[in-house]
Amino acid sequence: MIATVAGGVGAARFLRGLIEVVPADEVVAIVNTGDDTVLHGLHISPDLDTVLYTLAGVINPETGWGLANETWRVMEALGALGGITWFNLGDRDLATHCYRTQRLSEGATLSAVTNELTRSFGVAVRLLPVSDDPLRTRVQLAEGPEVGFQEYFVRLRHGVAVASVRFEGASSARPAPEVMDALRSADSIVVCPSNPVVSIGPVVAVPGLLDELERRRDRVIGISPIIAGAALKGPADRLLVEMGFESSVVGVARWYARWMGTLVVDEADAALAAAVEAEGVRCVVCPTVMSSVERSAALARTVLDAVG
Amino acid sequence: MIATVAGGVGAARFLRGLIEVVPADEVVAIVNTGDDTVLHGLHISPDLDTVLYTLAGVINPETGWGLANETWRVMEALGALGGITWFNLGDRDLATHCYRTQRLSEGATLSAVTNELTRSFGVAVRLLPVSDDPLRTRVQLAEGPEVGFQEYFVRLRHGVAVASVRFEGASSARPAPEVMDALRSADSIVVCPSNPVVSIGPVVAVPGLLDELERRRDRVIGISPIIAGAALKGPADRLLVEMGFESSVVGVARWYARWMGTLVVDEADAALAAAVEAEGVRCVVCPTVMSSVERSAALARTVLDAVG
Numbered sequence: 001m002i003a004t005v006a007g008g009v010g011a012a013r014f015l016r017g018l019i020e021v022v023p024a025d026e027v028v029a030i031v032n033t034g035d036d037t038v039l040h041g042l043h044i045s046p047d048l049d050t051v052l053y054t055l056a057g058v059i060n061p062e063t064g065w066g067l068a069n070e071t072w073r074v075m076e077a078l079g080a081l082g083g084i085t086w087f088n089l090g091d092r093d094l095a096t097h098c099y100r101t102q103r104l105s106e107g108a109t110l111s112a113v114t115n116e117l118t119r120s121f122g123v124a125v126r127l128l129p130v131s132d133d134p135l136r137t138r139v140q141l142a143e144g145p146e147v148g149f150q151e152y153f154v155r156l157r158h159g160v161a162v163a164s165v166r167f168e169g170a171s172s173a174r175p176a177p178e179v180m181d182a183l184r185s186a187d188s189i190v191v192c193p194s195n196p197v198v199s200i201g202p203v204v205a206v207p208g209l210l211d212e213l214e215r216r217r218d219r220v221i222g223i224s225p226i227i228a229g230a231a232l233k234g235p236a237d238r239l240l241v242e243m244g245f246e247s248s249v250v251g252v253a254r255w256y257a258r259w260m261g262t263l264v265v266d267e268a269d270a271a272l273a274a275a276v277e278a279e280g281v282r283c284v285v286c287p288t289v290m291s292s293v294e295r296s297a298a299l300a301r302t303v304l305d306a307v308g
Numbered sequence: 309m310i311a312t313v314a315g316g317v318g319a320a321r322f323l324r325g326l327i328e329v330v331p332a333d334e335v336v337a338i339v340n341t342g343d344d345t346v347l348h349g350l351h352i353s354p355d356l357d358t359v360l361y362t363l364a365g366v367i368n369p370e371t372g373w374g375l376a377n378e379t380w381r382v383m384e385a386l387g388a389l390g391g392i393t394w395f396n397l398g399d400r401d402l403a404t405h406c407y408r409t410q411r412l413s414e415g416a417t418l419s420a421v422t423n424e425l426t427r428s429f430g431v432a433v434r435l436l437p438v439s440d441d442p443l444r445t446r447v448q449l450a451e452g453p454e455v456g457f458q459e460y461f462v463r464l465r466h467g468v469a470v471a472s473v474r475f476e477g478a479s480s481a482r483p484a485p486e487v488m489d490a491l492r493s494a495d496s497i498v499v500c501p502s503n504p505v506v507s508i509g510p511v512v513a514v515p516g517l518l519d520e521l522e523r524r525r526d527r528v529i530g531i532s533p534i535i536a537g538a539a540l541k542g543p544a545d546r547l548l549v550e551m552g553f554e555s556s557v558v559g560v561a562r563w564y565a566r567w568m569g570t571l572v573v574d575e576a577d578a579a580l581a582a583a584v585e586a587e588g589v590r591c592v593v594c595p596t597v598m599s600s601v602e603r604s605a606a607l608a609r610t611v612l613d614a615v616g
Contacts, residue, residue, distance in 0.1 A: 041349035041409035073379050077403030081428045084410060091399055095385030101349035102392060120389045 003186035007199025009064040011192035012054035017296020024124035034137035034202025042097040056121035133173040158235035170205035191222035213259040253279040311494035315507025317372040319500035320362035325604020332432035342445035342510025350405040364429035441481040466543035478513035499530035521567040561587040
């Protein structure tokens with residue numbers, strides 16, 4: 001069994017390739033819920049949904065989030081009412097949020113609802129929210145207030161300086177059922193090429209996970225989301241620098257060194273392999289840009305080979 | 309100023325006619341919120357919305373609820389996920405519920421949100437939820453559990469026997485701002501042809517309203533929702549009988565006698581006028597079936613003339 005630690009788009013693409021290489025029902029994805037938000041009364045789990053939709057083959061391939069062939073009737077009408085539309089929710093995507101919110105209001109856990117959704121979407125990968133307890137990434141802007149993650153990420157288009165990040169609720173959050181078991185028993189633990197600060201950060205902030213990852217450091221392998229100094233998408237590069245790290249594969253290695261035995265970096269960073277290893281992290285160099293399912297699968301194969 | 313006490317479809321049709329006869333901004337509608345429910349996390353106010361959409365001219369004329377030219381993308385997708393779809397919510401209608409829920413979550417009162425929505429929809433009638441506090445009609449089935457009003461009305465299609473009805477929250481609900489002022493200062497108070505038990509019942513269950521209506525009994529005029537022994541729509545006839553009243557204009561008069569000076573009944577019930585007056589309620593006979601805006605307006609004219 002392969003356990004993975006996942007954020008949104010980058011993780012989803014990696015997982016899509018991974019299930020070309022190993023049976024989907026042998027893959028567990030422990031997914032960030034720090035991005036979750038409640039808007040219009042609806043519980044939205046962006047990372048879980050991005051992974052779910054991608055693995056179900058229904059993701060919008062252009063945006064990397066939301067559903068393909070989506071319509072926007074609700075948002076259009078909401079805009080006409082002066083409602084909040086910066087967080088764009090398609091009509092069929094809204095059905096997912098309605099379903100989740102109703103089931104949560106009936107007392108179901110986020111894990112249980114996620115399991116129901118994966119079945120409905122025909123996804124065999126076991127998607128586990130890292131915790132069923134509230135966990136919310138809060139972003140303290142360098143010049144401005146503390147805002148919720150989606151306000152930073154979507155409304156402000158992550159184009160503003162960040163002073164600090166915290167994960168509200170993390171200290172009292174318990175790992176969701178199966179999360180710890182998955183980390184304990186997995187043959188390998190793959191940290192997807194997600195944002196180290198705000199996608200993987202909330203996951204390892206849940207008490208218990210970091211200790212287990214440290215214990216299994218030899219089996220933990222990550223893929224750098226930074227290629228040639230920059231993030232392909234999103235603010236991983238800026239945030240690493242704002243947190244006092246380099247925006248490079250060396251910065252990523254340093255960020256993860258305590259609990260990650262191996263880091264996979266792109267060929268563009270081959271020259272930095274020695275510097276990565278100087279951080280105490282074994283370095284594997286290969287193509288990491290996942291521009292197709294085939295490339296994602298090739299990357300997954302390299303990752304699995306690297307941890308034997 | 310004309311104050312009206314309103315439920316859903318029947319009230320909406322009457323109000324649509326009334327604003328042909330008096331300026332819309334001289335009309336206040338005190339609207340039932342006992343039908344309100346939270347589903348999918350969304351706060352739904354069916355009676356407020358039916359009145360709003362009707363007055364805005366965007367109601368679905370065939371169903372009497374929801375919006376004309378509606379689409380159903382969200383519900384279709386929700387059905388595919390195994391979600392709750394018996395309470396059918398169109399895409400643009402959902403935007404109203406999203407707007408309301410978000411504003412309530414921000415701390416706005418239901419009155420304030422309703423006011424915002426009436427502006428957005430260009431409606432000049434002052435729509436007042438009877439209370440900003442929670443008020444929920446609960447229906448004890450004769451054979452079965454107690455259910456929420458929408459379960460009774462929509463899911464069970466009001467086709468089951470009812471043992472009793474109660475209005476949860478009523479005893480501690482406070483009248484919304486302007487409600488008591490409207491009742492005190494109105495030239496006339498019109499009780500729309502809504503269900504006496506479950507549409508008007510929750511309104512007068514809010515402490516303070518019944519006393520004020522009693523005080524102003526001479527200026528209170530109702531329109532019977534029962535014509536020739538039956539409700540045109542909905543379970544008013546069944547419920548009156550289940551509450552121990554006749555399903556007739558006489559039963560309606562008896563139900564309202566304590567605080568209603570005049571009852572308008574349909575020509576089909578002309579023979580019962582004396583029996584209505586024997587209940588101590590003045591009886592006015594005229595056509596009451598509102599099959600067009602013109603007929604609604606004619607009814608409104610008769611009603612206003614009757615209370616001078």
